[in-house]
Structure formats: structure tokens, C-alpha cells
Amino acid sequence: MNEFRMHQRIVQQILLVLYLILSCNGLQGEKKLSKLENMELEKQLKLLNKPAIKTIKSNNNSEQKGRYISSRGYKLAIAQTPNDPNNKFAGAGMATSLYNPLVEGKQHSACRLKIQKVSDILQVGWRVDPTLYGDNKIRLFIHFQAGKIHCFNTLCLGFVQVNTEIPLDMSYENHISQREVKTWEETMYIERDLVDGNWWLLMEDNYERVGFWPQRIFTDLASFATNVEWGGIVYSPPGVPEPPMGSSFFPSKYPAYDGYCKSIAVLNDKGGTVEVNKVHTHVDSFNVYKVLFERLPEGSKSFNYVLYGGPGGSIPV
Numbered sequence: 001m002n003e004f005r006m007h008q009r010i011v012q013q014i015l016l017v018l019y020l021i022l023s024c025n026g027l028q029g030e031k032k033l034s035k036l037e038n039m040e041l042e043k044q045l046k047l048l049n050k051p052a053i054k055t056i057k058s059n060n061n062s063e064q065k066g067r068y069i070s071s072r073g074y075k076l077a078i079a080q081t082p083n084d085p086n087n088k089f090a091g092a093g094m095a096t097s098l099y100n101p102l103v104e105g106k107q108h109s110a111c112r113l114k115i116q117k118v119s120d121i122l123q124v125g126w127r128v129d130p131t132l133y134g135d136n137k138i139r140l141f142i143h144f145q146a147g148k149i150h151c152f153n154t155l156c157l158g159f160v161q162v163n164t165e166i167p168l169d170m171s172y173e174n175h176i177s178q179r180e181v182k183t184w185e186e187t188m189y190i191e192r193d194l195v196d197g198n199w200w201l202l203m204e205d206n207y208e209r210v211g212f213w214p215q216r217i218f219t220d221l222a223s224f225a226t227n228v229e230w231g232g233i234v235y236s237p238p239g240v241p242e243p244p245m246g247s248s249f250f251p252s253k254y255p256a257y258d259g260y261c262k263s264i265a266v267l268n269d270k271g272g273t274v275e276v277n278k279v280h281t282h283v284d285s286f287n288v289y290k291v292l293f294e295r296l297p298e299g300s301k302s303f304n305y306v307l308y309g310g311p312g313g314s315i316p317v
Contacts, residue, residue, distance in 0.1 A: 073316050075242055077291040077308040078231030079279040081266065088224040088269035089115060091199070093189035094261040094306075096126065100138040100176045101244035101312075103128050107236045109243045110141070111259065111308075114229040115190055120221035121145040122199055122213060124188045126172060137171045140186075142201060146217045159201075161211035166203050168210075179247055179257045194271050197222060224269055228276075230261040231291055232308045236316055242288055246309025250290045255298070259309040276304060288314050 081087065094113050101109040112125030123143040132152060133139055142159060143152050151158055153168040161168065175184040189202035197215030202208065215222055232245040246259020255262070264276045281291050289310035295302050 073235050073237055075234050075236075075245075075284040075289060075316070076231065077245060077283045077289040077310065078229050078233070079261075079264075079281050079291060079293050079306040080229045081227060081276065082278060082280055083227065085226055087226040089226065089228055089266045090194060090224055090269055090271050091115065091189060091191035091267040092225075092228040093187070093191075093202075093263070093265050093267075093273075094230055095185045095187045095263050097177050097247070097255070097258070097260050097262075098126060098138060098172045098175055098184045098186060099247050099259055100136075100173070101128055101246065101248050103130065103136060103243045105237070105240065106131050107234070107240065107243040108132070109232070109234045109245055111232050111246065111261065112229075113188055113190065113261070115221075115225040116227045116229070117220040117223070117225045119145065119147055120218045121150075122190050122221065122225075124190060124201060126186070133169060137173045138176060139172065140166075140168060140170050142168055144213055144217075146221075147219060149217075158217055159211055159213055163208060163210045166208065166210050177247070179249070183256055185262065191267060191271075192224065228266050230264050230306045232259065232289070234289075234312065236312075238316060241315050242285060242312040244310065244312045245289050248309065248311055250310050251292045251307035253292065253294055253296065253307065255296060255305060255307070258305075258307045261306040261308075263303050264306060279306070285310075285314055285316075288312050 092113060092115050096111050103109050108127060108129035108131065110125055110127040110129070112123050114121060114123045121144065125141060126138050127141040128136060128138050130136055132141070141152060144150065144158055146158070154161060172184070172186070177183045187203065187205055187207070189207060191200045191202055193200060198212040199215070199221065200212045201210040203210050234243050234245050236242045247257065249257065251258045265273050266276055268274050279293050281293055283289055283291050289308070291306065291308040293304070293306055295304050
């Protein structure tokens with residue numbers, strides 16, 4: 001307990017320094033935080049003084065770094081925009097099917113939209129993660145990495161939530177897809193404000209603004225993103241069989257059966273929505289996970305899908 005309190009005090013001191021830096025006009029030409037941003041950041045800092053319910057400790061950040069780094073128990077089944085350092089993406093989006101794969105212990109299984117430039121990352125998706133949430137329910141999550149700082153949801157300073165009607169850890173337990181019976185999906189977008197550079201989280205069919213990551217916490221994502229990724233990621237400790245991903249079955253090219261990211265799109269540097277027609281795919285553990293990129297009909301229309309998933313079962317090293 002004493003060690004935990006000492007750790008908490010250190011974290012508070014670090015965040016206080018970060019807060020003071022962010023609140024100051026430290027770089028020439030930068031504007032100060034808006035009144036709304038300051039109020040929200042102060043509110044989040046004060047919350048750190050309350051007793052913590054759960055402390056999350058990570059011994060590696062392979063998941064956060066990307067560049068197909070999926071060692072130490074992380075496995076991917078994803079589609080990614082072609083690698084080009086000259087890309088200028090002002091965001092991206094998807095509609096994702098909602099599933100609740102079975103995980104145990106320290107395992108987790110997730111679907112995510114990820115945008116990145118060099119070491120800065122933004123993510124949104126759903127996640128089954130007992131270590132993070134304390135249960136085995138499918139829940140919404142967000143994540144950011146700014147240089148060496150990374151954080152889920154609002155466990156640390158960074159994300160400014162302006163709409164509390166959409167909790168960042170909300171459960172989808174009443175909207176879980178059943179193969180061939182009923183498919184539930186959620187719309188998720190990350191969009192850069194072209195005026196002030198803040199990155200906004202948009203949710204649901206009406207693109208409800210949930211909150212934003214201030215531009216000034218980033219270095220690389222202070223401008224546009226260069227890479228976007230859609231698909232599944234799982235984690236299992238060494239020596240423990242890998243958990244299921246997505247629908248827990250290999251993709252079959254039938255959305256009613258598969259875990260998917262649908263209507264995948266990016267935003268160009270003018271803020272216009274561009275449908276993604278070309279991607280690179282990547283899979284770890286081919287024997288237990290797969291990913292497909294297909295254009296499939298739905299009624300009178302057709303959509304681009306990233307179909308992913310698998311039963312898991314092999315033992316990672």
C-alpha cells in the first residue's frame with residue numbers, strides 16, 4: 001500500500017508538471033488552451049487525488065508502438081493504408097461489429113481503429129480486458145500515445161471529455177452480435193479539427209462529439225497522420241494459449257458470420273471523406289487468426305470490409 005501511494009504521488013507530480021507545461025504558451029506561435037480545455041484538464045487533475053480503484057501496470061508497450069511489432073504476446077490481424085510518409089490524413093472511421101470473445105486471466109481481445117504518425121498514436125474500438133476493466137464484458141475504449149506517454153480512456157491527463165452521455169468504458173453487453181442471427185455494430189471516427197488541430201472522437205450514426213485530445217500534447221500528430229489501421233489485436237501472457245479474436249471464427253466473407261470493420265474511410269487534408277480501396281494486410285499466427293479485405297454487397301449497396309478473427313489456441317512464446 002505504501003508503495004502504491006508513493007507511486008501515485010509520483011504520477012501526480014509528473015502530471016502536474018505536464019499540466020503546467022500545457023497551460024503555458026511555451027512555444028512561439030502556439031495559442032493557449034481554451035477556457036473549456038483548461039477547465040476539463042483541471043477537473044481531470046483533481047480526480048487524481050481520489051483513491052484509485054485499479055492500477056494498470058504494463059511491462060512493455062509493443063501494442064502501442066505499431067509498425068507490425070506484435071511480440072511478447074500481442075498478435076494482430078489488421079489492414080493498413082499503404083505506408084507513405086507523405087500521407088496527410090485528418091482522421092479515419094469505421095463501423096465495427098460487436099462481439100464478446102472469451103478471455104481469461106490477463107488475456108485481452110479487441111477491435112480497433114488506429115491512426116498514427118511516427119511515435120504518436122490515437123485509437124478507438126471495443127475491448128474485452130479483465131485487467132483494464134475488472135470484468136469480461138465488451139467495452140468501448142480509447143487510447144493515446146504521445147511520445148513515451150500512453151494512456152487508456154481517462155486514466156491519466158490527456159483526453160478532454162465534453163459529452164458524458166457516452167462513457168469511455170461503456171459496456172455493449174446488451175448489443176452483442178450472434179452469428180447468422182443478429183449483428184450489432186458501432187460507428188467510430190477520429191477527426192482532426194482543421195482550425196485548432198485538436199483530435200475529436202465521434203461516435204454513433206449521428207457522429208456525436210464525445211471529446212478531444214488537445215493538439216499541444218502531441219509532437220508528430222500536431223499535424224496530420226500518415227498511417228491508419230483497422231482490425232483485431234489480442235494479448236496472452238507467455239505460455240498461455242492465445243484468446244479468440246472477433247467472432248471467434250475465421251472470416252468467411254459473410255458479414256453476418258464475421259468480425260468486421262465496415263465502411264472504412266480516411267479523411268484527407270481538406271477534411272473530406274475518402275473511401276479506402278487499397279490496403280496492406282498483416283496477420284500473426286496464421287494458424288489461429290486471419291484477415292481479409294473485401295468489397296461485399298449489402299442490399300442495393302456495397303461496402304469495403306476488413307474481415308478478421310479466429311479461434312485462438314496456440315501458445316505464444
